[in-house]
Amino acid sequence: MKLTRRDFLKLCGGTTAGVALLGMLGPESFLEAAPIDIPLRKRIGEKTTICCYCGVGCGVIVASDENGKATNIEGDPDHPINQGALCSKGAALIQVTNNERRVDKVLYRAPYSSDWEEVSWDWAIDKVARNIKKTRDENWTYKDGKGRVVNHTEAIGWDGSAIVNNEEAYLFTKFARSLGITYLEHCARLCHSSTVAALGASFGRGAMTNHWIDIKNSNCIMIIGSNAAENHPLAFKWVIKAMEKGAKLISVDPRFTRTSSRADIYAKMRSGTDVAFIGGMIKYVIEDIEKHPQNYNMTYIEEYTNATLLIDPNFKGPADLDGLFSGYDAGKRAYDRSSWVYQLDDKGIPKRDLSLKDPNCVFQLLKKQFARYDVDTVCSITGTSKDVYLKVCETYAATGKPDKSATIIYAMGTTQHTNAAQMIRSYSVLQLLLGNIGVAGGGINAARGQSNVQGSTDHCVLYHILPGYLKTPNPDDVDLKAYLEHYTPTTSDPLSANWWQNYDKYIISLLKAWYGDTAVASNDFAYEYLPKVDGDHSHIALAEAIENGVVKGLISPGHNTAVSGPNVSLERAGLDKLDWLVVCDLWETETAAHWKRPGVDPSRIGTEVFLLPAKASMEKEGSLTNSGRWSQWRYECCDGPGMARSDLWIVTELIKKMKELYDMEGGEYPAPILNLTCDYGDPPDVHKVAKEINGYDLETGELLPSFTKLKNDGTTSSGNWLYCASYTEDGNMAARRDPTQTPEQANIGLYPNWAWCWPVNRRIIYNRASVDLDGNPFNPDKSVISWHPLREQWEGDVPDGGWPPMSQEGTRLPFIMTSEGRGHIFATGGALKDGPMPEHYEPWESPVDNLLSGTQNDPAVTIWKSLVKGDVSKYPIVATTYRLSEHWNAGQMTRNLPWLVELMPEMFVEVSEELAAEKGIKNGEKVIVESARGKIEAVAVVTKRFTPFSINGKRVHQIGMPWHLGYMGLAKGDSANMLTPNIGDANTTIPEYKAFLCDVKAK
């Protein structure tokens, strides 16, 4: 089927454009429309790719002509997730590749110029490399002020990307580290960094526990902080499938969304009050467990969580300390976390109380803390009506039975708050109490917003971690021995797998992949080449460092920070101060064209800007990892325009040029550059990079089958241990398209032979928690794994650890990545900076006082120098931001596509009828929205989707607006992030985009 504009509009369920459409389209318009006349099989000669937008990872077929031009793009009917359907963005994909607005030349903007000039690739690569070298050499630090070796430069920043392929993200990390860059970030910091921190602290791994198809197995789905029907439409298809079998859908949101319109229960909740909302549910479940233990999976709670474990008697919680935990230092805004630990017996094993009665056991500490979260208090905080709230508690708690499961789906409505990690922790605690982790239809499913945000996070284009979530060394990790002692956990508990005991194998294999024969035991495997990082170098810190002149040059591939950053006017002005800026993109983005933005004079901006034309996803080959951890291979289906090149080509050209310059001219600390492995051919062969990521047995030269084969003696290499098994001697696992399954696998839709899933193709992580102590599934109708006693092996999914069931000798507990093997209701060891259990705090800007304690805001957040706080008397209205189905993130990938722009052409703000009446605002007229950071203009959409909240007797209004707009592209408008505050979560500094104060008035 060749899609025309008319077909496209029909597919998207409407024929009129504009904001008046908002909310009128049901999600089913995306779900069922596509297959009508799409053939059931991929046709010969066509190639497959994966959609470049959200993290659902829909399969796509591209047809092209003899000139390499795409002639048609449609959903892949064989793909198990989307089964041929696409949402409006996916359906418009052909306009990404066939688009006259694409950047097809290498562009250069000289300092103080008001125009781009066309230059050659050779010239640009040479000039960019020389800029990097000059800035690096002039700002190289061998030792810090304390005399500690750091081997880094703070003068160059790297910002991107979550949309490039895994192999490209891996080379970004590798190259940036070889340059000694400390300000290394990408968009995952801004969307899901709190997910990684919270889920890691709870279960051991920071990723979505299940996968999209598995949602069909749920008995109850709670979607909170996400409008999945609009933003992950093809994932929502699996919610509908579950509902068709009787599952209940609960939508918790400040706004009545498309998701709410399909829900059995819609619970209105003020932005930023998730911990209060879930905290009341935790209290409900604890009391119900005590009254009706037969309705809960007590084996799971007692054996698989740390509910029975005893905590240090010096530990005190918010019930005793007015909202704080023991160890708080107000001067430092930080905790001494030494009391947040287990009591150990004389063998060093955590003590337990199987009766759950000891006042220091985790269960009792949880009960004490959440006793304060009674229904009246919770509803006074959240603004939810009591009858609806009790219905939510009752419906969700019913999934505590061993043969029931419920899942939580969330997105940036949760992740972008000052206590976001603790919000996600509250989901984790609830799910552990209900035995919902590791089971089919259960889990915590983080809906990722970008196509490869999971993969780019796994490859750690982030300052604080190395590929596979290894830690970036700090200056006190003076050598490899000190580094390993710091980060390798030990335990004497025979029931704990303590998987991170293998840390040395993973870091040494990484160093072998990066530095080859140079990395040998006698030089600590070139450990000294890794830059040492002290302190916060995350996105907000990077923006401050640019503002303060510390960072002088910025490399920004595939990230439009001039729209996506918090308090973005400040960030845009910061770009003016850079000596040079390199942007790789498909479009002329706001970041590349910051010197053209309204109200500035280019002749006063001295930044030298390079705009390097990048290939789009369907124009290059490589893998990407969707939200459900599926690594999927996409092929080069058509040509890119003009001089466009893949990011893989661009980064390898830069590596080669840097090597050439340092070889010819010398410079500061050249060894990490000169010795960096970069033997991928010319042009670079993406398969060679994928194989390097997987890793080799260096003695035989063979690809390794699994990370269990990695060694600590330098005889193996692996660029990312987590992806070891993704490209083996059996072939490219991510490219597999085999839908066959065993009956047990087919029953829950595991699809183990389709693509590849980390770790080791395990589709549902922590799955050994889905069985009883003898290895029998708690829910035999939806078995994930089961122990076959005669064959003495697990069947079904790849077991999370191959040990036998808990009743047998030599077993291990199911949460193999935590130090003691159990799921963490209480996050020990100081895993999080602001508390071992979640506690409610108000957003940084809030119209009300915290009703639960005298601690108003998260006490461990960093207060940045440039932060401005809005006064409630001037800005009394709560504001939030969100996404639209027709646009995507910072907008450059959708605001340049005519079909999508026709559907959603301009900036708007949703205002309740009550607020509109108070302010004299009419539907469709222009209004001004103002916060302490700035003001924007938007079209008012007066709607019933928002209604005022009653918060402890006070009437509180909330408004909402999309954040995709900017000053470039076909659809232009003010960016919502001109209003948002540059303050972040205590653990990850993800900005608080989702709750801030503002005022709105007619223009």
Ligand code: SF4
């Ligand atoms: S945007 Fe997401 S849901 Fe829509 S087609 Fe692409 S991957 Fe699928």
